[in-house]
Amino acid sequence: MKTILIVDDDEYIRSLVKGLLMKEGYMVMAAEHGAAALELLKTEPCDLAVVDIMMPVMDGYQLTSEIRKLYDMPIILLTAKGQIEDKEKGFESGTDDYLLKPFEPKELIFRVHALLRRYGNASGANINLGSLYINKKSYEVKINTKTFMLPLKEFELLTFLATHPNHVFSRGHLIERIWGLDFEGDERTVDVHIKRLRERFASIADDFTIKTIRGVGYSLEVI
Template identity: 45%
Template structure:
């Protein structure tokens, strides 16, 4: 699952964002100011940061600059009570990827977070590692302990999507839209067929993952200990 850092000196805002994003399956870490946030980012891999502007110790502008200098691959979403155009421009010039003004709809925040994560993964992530398996999107193959396994296009894309978000449940409709495309014409049970093929293909290889069925919900990939 994606690990999100929320930085805000308002405990009510921290709890609101934490509550809604936790329900979406994200791992959440909170910081109460920019200095604390920098320390966390240097110790823990953060996939996305949500940053307030007005904070003590180190404000959002300085934090944004610091994070983009040190972690250019990390998307940043700035949240602030100041909605003036010049503040938005300043944030974007410092490297912010998106901007949301308080008060905000938590559902909109969730959509923006998912959109940023999707954008960055499409642009940057061509390899995913799960346990002893590496998925290489350049070659459309899986490598398990130096054994190369070529996969049909749709099977690879489905596995790559699930492996990019271990532990996250995807409905059949989610997978159809994100793997086959919104214009796909066919039965969503095609997902079941491809999941079965993946299970059969990897059942005797000793891979470090399973694709679990969550009845009434969909599928998720789980990493084996």
């Protein structure tokens, strides 16, 4: 399940865009200005950002530049500023797309779909973290010379943690990302899958570990 970040100081726009995206099955995070968005991204990895330009504290141009320095994610600037100079500044800041207010809801949705698809194709199918290699297309996991074909949920959990190394995720967050919002089990499911992954790799992996952060959740840490 993909997570979209909405950054806009207009509460109505945040609510409108959040509703549109949630109907499409996305998880949605929201912030009222750029500085708040950067704080949110430290603990909540997102797959795409919809960013307004005119905001207090940190505007959309500055936020776009900062996201480009720190994260690999597509950005849509959503703004009332339609002059060619404004668009030029937006693209120079690093935005991937530009949509003018007022906008057609369907247009925002198909632009989100298109950017996520494009980034998904461009980001490659491989993850390399020390001795750990993950091929997301073939569902193959290698550690040094040993190859594993994991059960699907174990593979998805490992891949998500490895995509965000050294980030701490709560059990609830992992349930939502891997099992979905309609999952009827409890958070012990995460513990069981983490235990299985540790048991598989304990004797052969010495440069990464899945660490328990007491009272919070789990983090894949590179040693």
